[in-house]
Amino acid sequence: MMELNLTRVDYQQVGITSPKTMRLLPMSGKTQKIAVADQQGVLQCFGMKKGEIQLVFATPPGPKIIRLEVAGPVGGLKERIFVASGPEVRGFTKKGKNFLAFDTNMSEPIQSMYVEGSDLFTCGNFIYNHYRDCKDINHYLCGDKINDVITLPMDKIPDVIPILACQDRVLRSLQHSELLYEVEVPGPPVVLELYGNDAGDDGNEILFGTSDGRVGLVQFGTLAPTHRWELPNEKKNGGVLSLANYDITADGVLDLLVGRDDGLVEVYSFDEAEEPIWRYSHTCSESVTSVQGGVVTTPGYDEIVCSTYAGWVFGLTSEPLLREMGAREVVIGEAAATKLSHLKNEVDNLQQKVLDEREKYQQTAFSKDAVSAVPIFSINDKFVLNCEDASYSLSLELQMPIDNVLLQSDVPIDLLDVEKNSAVVSYSACNPEEGNFLLATYRCQANTTRLELKVRSIEGQHGTLQAYITPRIQPKTCQVKQYPIKPLSLHQRTHVFDSSRPHNSLTLTGQFSLAEIHSWVCFCLPELPDRTPAGDNVTFHFISTFLSTQLECSYRKGEAVFRSDNISTISILKDVLSKEATKKKIRLDITYDVNDESIPHTLSLIHPRLEHQLLLAKKVQLVDALKELAVHESDTSFLSAEYQQILKEADQLQIEYKKQPCHLERLYGMITDLYIDKFKFKGQNVKGKVPALLEVLDTYDLQGLVQFLKTLHDS
Structure with a gap:
């Protein structure tokens, strides 16, 4: 299997981009052009020639662009560009001529869009509309938020079958204005893509990506759907924002390209197995909002083109840009020398411009009629529940570097370790009587634009988690974001x-x-x-x-x-x-x-977790003593097999224990609540008997615990 070596090449920075707002146009000559739209309302199309950007066209700024699609006749060349902003859809030719300005008159702004031939499919948060030749022919009111829309290819499927990706973990298949059927998927689907760019041999295979990082393939049959495969997110990578099909491995079979909100770009190959196999990863520090495959810079060299939330458009090219020079003298060609000189002048000019503007600001700030203007910055945030470890992930992303983030909560919550997080956290003393259960400050390293945090709440206690986000800009300014912690948050x-x-x-x-x-x-x-x-x-x-x-x-x-x-x-x-x-x-x-049988049933569900945590705590207690013994005794073969195993897995055990702070206390708390709630419904207050319950838990045995709850009730 050939190893994939890709090198990053930065093209340019545009404004903040939304998911699915960058596409490659079909091949024109030997390379392809990039069409990208941003939240400043600018749509631009550019190509590369001899390492320089060649701008084809750029529109003036306007309302923020939420989606960009390339389309053409059914089964034909897709080279027309469509962008959605507010309730309006505009169409442009590849040269930049505006041939369509269509106001959909939707009551909600467009959040997702798909174009096929003369058919336009648009969705707000809950409303789906289908237009043919700009005439409204079908609509559907969805029960939950719509994240994306796509339709099965019309050159393969005679009927128009749109698919909606909805927040309630369901893909909804429509026919005309009616629901055909629903398919449950393992996480909230946020992006849809045709498998193999043509939805497979029968034209009914759809790829989906979820906000909790899973990717899967569903085949939409005429009567019932089938799940073909699903990639679990075992490494706890970020949510999927973009999917594409392109043969980057050059083996004649299309590969799957995945862009995630934690900055990960992945390549999966289809070898012998039906399920894709991981081949390559590249990490950048920003959310990857769009990912595409094509030939952009150099004819004959494939690359993955990505756009990020902060507006960077870059390529991961298969062209070998770094050559091993060894000890030989490096001779820079005339073209490269000119380029270096040009870049140096550009940097010098920018530095001078920054100094001039800073001086100008200082002068106006200290004048008598100065007006202080708070710089406005947008925050890309996500607060989602992870089903694997029953915790919430909070990700915060800015276009500029983050200085610090202060977390404040008026309910008890635990902060969990995040491996990707390099920020330094410090806790402040807080008084729960004043409604403060957590005060923590994350100080970020230079150039950190994205921060990921993990929290775990306690069910039954509800309130608000607040994040005060301060970027590294002058004058100092801060934005507050609020996240509700619900009574049944898990x-x-x-x-x-x-x-x-x-x-x-x-x-x-x-x-x-x-x-x-x-x-x-x-x-x-x-x-x-x-x-x-x-x-x-x-x-x-x-x-x-x-x-x-x-x-x-x-x-x-x-x-x-x-x-x-x-x-x-x-x-x-x-x-x-x-x-x-x-x-x-x-x-x-x-x-x-109240069903008394539910108590032993719930205890049996808690049992495996509790047993695992008790065993883990017991092993971790032994680790230090065993390590000390290993230092003094060169041969530890006299230890029992169990102790030798603990010594072997010592580091792993300590990492797992550290990752799950207060886990045992949580489980004890749940059993105590179960006990109190059972008798509360029977009109008895057993809070005074909790110490006796904790004694039973100290010498834990499932049957003994079930018996304790029963006998107390019967007595």
Whole structure:
């Protein structure tokens, strides 16, 4: 297998770019042109000639451009450029002539778009519209946020079959204005792409990328869809922002190119197996908003072209740019010398310009009629739940370097280690009585434009996490971002529910509307659409990422029913919903049904985690003593096999233990809550018996714990 050696070549920097706003035009001559649009509203098209940028055209600034597509006749050459900004779609030829300015009259700004022949597909957050020759022919109101839209190729599929990627972990296939069917995928899908650029032999294979970093292939059959393959995100890489198909390995088979929000560009090859195999990675320090494959700089040399959030457009070229010179004298050619001189002059001019502007600013700042202007900067932020380790990832990205980030929380949360994070963290003393449970400052190294943090919340306690972001710009300025920590923050949406489990139920009745009960449920649980769903009855299913317990929320005007195999989940909902109703002065009738069998069931779900953590804690306690012994004794063969294994895995064990601070306390806390909640529903207060429960946990045995909870209840 040939090793892939690619070298980064920077082309230019444009304004901040949104995902899917950079495309390569078809080959013209021996190379391809790059079309890129930014949030300053500028669309530009350029090529490369002898290492210099050749601008084909650039539009004047305007409203920020959210999407860029290249299209053409069905099955023909795709060389027309379409851009979406606000509710408008504009079309340009490859030379820059504006041939289309179409106002869709959508009530929401366009967030995603796809063009095929004379068909235009646009989506806002919840509304999908299909236009043919600029006439509205189909529309659909989606129950959850739409992240992307694509359609199966019309030269292979006679019907128009659009696919919507929705935030609730579902791909929705439409026909005309009706829902054809839904496909559940493992994470919230944010990007769709045709497999092999033509959706496969039958024209029905779609690639998807999720915000939690997974990539998969779904085949949309006529009756039912099939999942062909899925790449798990074992290395906890960033969310997928862009996908492309291009044969960068030059083996005659198209490879899969992936761009992620943590700056990772990856190449996967299809060898013998159906599933793609990882071949290459390149890391840059900014989100990769678009990725494409083609020939841009030098004829005959393939490259991966990328655009980043901060506006860099660069290539990863297969052309060998660095040659081994050994001890020989390096002779710079005339062209290279001219280029170096030109670059040096450019840098000198820019430095002088910066000095002049700084001096000008200082003079105006100290004059009598000076007006202080706060520089405005945009923040690309993401706060998402990771189902693998039941934690939240907070990523913050700026166009300029970050100086520091201050985190403040009015609820107890744990900060977890992030390997990619090179910032120095310092904690400040805070007083929980004043509503401060966390004050932490991250000081970033020079030129850090992206920071990733990890936090874990405690269910039942809700509030707000605030991030104060200060960039390295003058005058000093700071922006505050707020992230809600919900009462059931570690639950994620799912579309399956196991009715065979023992369930506890909570029923609320009262004079509330569907919109009111939906807003209360949104307050309690993440991943729900703000918009009240259509219809009279609404049902949502959730799974706990920490314990794998489940929750069903079913409600309509005047009545809501919640079912869960975890009694603590029901208890949290009862407390929070009754408080929300009291705020609105709405009287609620609350009834509940407790299933005693749910307690041993939930304990059995906690058991593997608790057993693992107890064993891990026990092993880590032994590590230091065993290491000391190994220092004094050159031969440790007299140790038992178990101790030798602990010594062998010492570093790994300590890393795992460090990664999971307070994990054991969390599990103990959950068992204690389970115990208190069980008897609270039976009208008994057992808080005074918690020390006895903790004694049982110290000599942990599942059967003994189940028996303790039962006997106390029976006595």
